[in-house]
Amino acid sequence: MxxxxxxxxxxxxxxxxxxxxxxxxxxxxxxxxxxxxxxxxxxxxxxxxxxxxxxxxxxxxxxxxxxxxxxxxxxxxxxxxxxxxxxxxxxxxxxxxxxxxxxxxxxxxxxxxxxxxxxxxxxxxxxxxxxxxxxxxxxxxxxxxxxxAFTNFSAPYHLPPRNLVDWVGFSNFKDLFSMDIWSTTLKGTIKWTIIWAFLATFTSYFGGLFLAMLINSAEVKIKSFGEVFLYCPMLSQG
Structure with missing residues (x-):
């Protein structure tokens, strides 16, 4: 030691x-x-x-x-x-x-x-x-x-080497949400991303869990036939 x-x-x-x-x-x-x-x-x-x-x-x-x-x-x-x-x-x-x-x-x-x-x-x-x-x-x-993205790097007034670039923090992101030309498109993209993520998660995981519970239930007699429908979506995603 x-x-x-x-x-x-x-x-x-x-x-x-x-x-x-x-x-x-x-x-x-x-x-x-x-x-x-x-x-x-x-x-x-x-x-x-x-x-x-x-x-x-x-x-x-x-x-x-x-x-x-x-x-x-x-x-x-x-x-x-x-x-x-x-x-x-x-x-x-x-x-x-x-x-x-x-x-x-x-x-x-x-x-x-x-x-x-x-x-x-x-x-x-x-x-x-x-x-x-x-x-x-x-x-x-x-x-x-x-x-x-946290700088004012842009043409024509802040483009090296003719001009210097400065740190501007979150001002660029504030402009994205405040300017009408950008905010509408950006907010729409964010909404669609959230909806798509929720639906994809729900259908992939909760949908698969529901199918697994359904196949394992006593009412389903032909288990192997049901497993085909359970594994095919997983294989297509993988």
């Missing part, structure tokens, strides 16, 4: 030290490189967070014949990438502490072979490329699109 606490404390002080203490040198060096890169890039993180918060401060102008400006959309995207990377580093930091403790406990009771280590790390090795792709190819564009 003492070895577990010591390895976790070392990993908490600096990523990878607990793994090196457990004689897992490759894993320990990998974790150390993650923290070293994160520390080296602190100025870049700070600049990215500044860009995400302000969306730029320098308007388009020329200095000695060269265009100088802050591109609000690029700053937002860079800031969002920095947030995702920081969350990933925090996750790896916490995982590194837990991993050091778990492996110290296992080493204390059972000597781990290279095969055991690779077998335990195999799911992480296989899933990591997919999780990174999910984060930066799917999650990032979705969050970016949502964030744009």
């Amino acid at each position: 003492e070895k577990k606490k010591k390895s976790m404390l070392l990993s908490a002080l600096f990523m990878g030290l607990g793994q090196i203490y457990n004689k897992q040198y490759i894993k320990g060096i990998s974790f150390m490189l993650v923290e070293i890169l994160a520390l080296i890039n602190i100025p870049n993180f700070a600049n990215a967070f500044w860009g995400l918060y302000t969306l730029g401060e320098v308007k388009f102008h020329y200095v000695n014949g060269k265009a100088v400006f802050d591109h609000s959309i690029f700053l937002m995207l860079q800031g969002l990438i920095a947030v995702l990377i920081l969350l990933l580093v925090i996750f790896l930091y916490l995982f590194n502490i837990k991993d050091a403790g778990v492996n110290a406990e296992r080493i204390e009771y059972k000597k781990l072979t290279i095969h055991d280590k690779l077998d335990r790390m195999f799911p992480y090795i296989v899933l990591t490329p997919g999780l990174l792709s999910l984060m930066f190819l799917i999650l990032l564009p979705i969050i970016f699109t949502v964030l744009v």
Whole structure:
């Protein structure tokens, strides 16, 4: 138990030290490189967070014949990438502490072979490329699109790089409900979505439950014939 606490404390002080203490040198060096890169890039993180918060401060102008400006959309995207990377580093930091403790406990009771280590790390090795792709190819564009809705990004007066973009909060959504040209269509779409969701849920689940109760009742003699009508809608939806 003492070895577990010591390895976790070392990993908490600096990523990878607990793994090196457990004689897992490759894993320990990998974790150390993650923290070293994160520390080296602190100025870049700070600049990215500044860009995400302000969306730029320098308007388009020329200095000695060269265009100088802050591109609000690029700053937002860079800031969002920095947030995702920081969350990933925090996750790896916490995982590194837990991993050091778990492996110290296992080493204390059972000597781990290279095969055991690779077998335990195999799911992480296989899933990591997919999780990174999910984060930066799917999650990032979705969050970016949502964030744009909270800005005044529009043509012709708030279109980068000629003009800066500002955060406007929920004013765009308030306009959608207050402007007649949008509110009628939007409210109609919301009503239809709610009605469709209710009807789809009712027919799929409550309708299926009713059919199941009907088939199981004593009055239905040919059970297999009734099951055909119960499973066909489910198969069509699946």
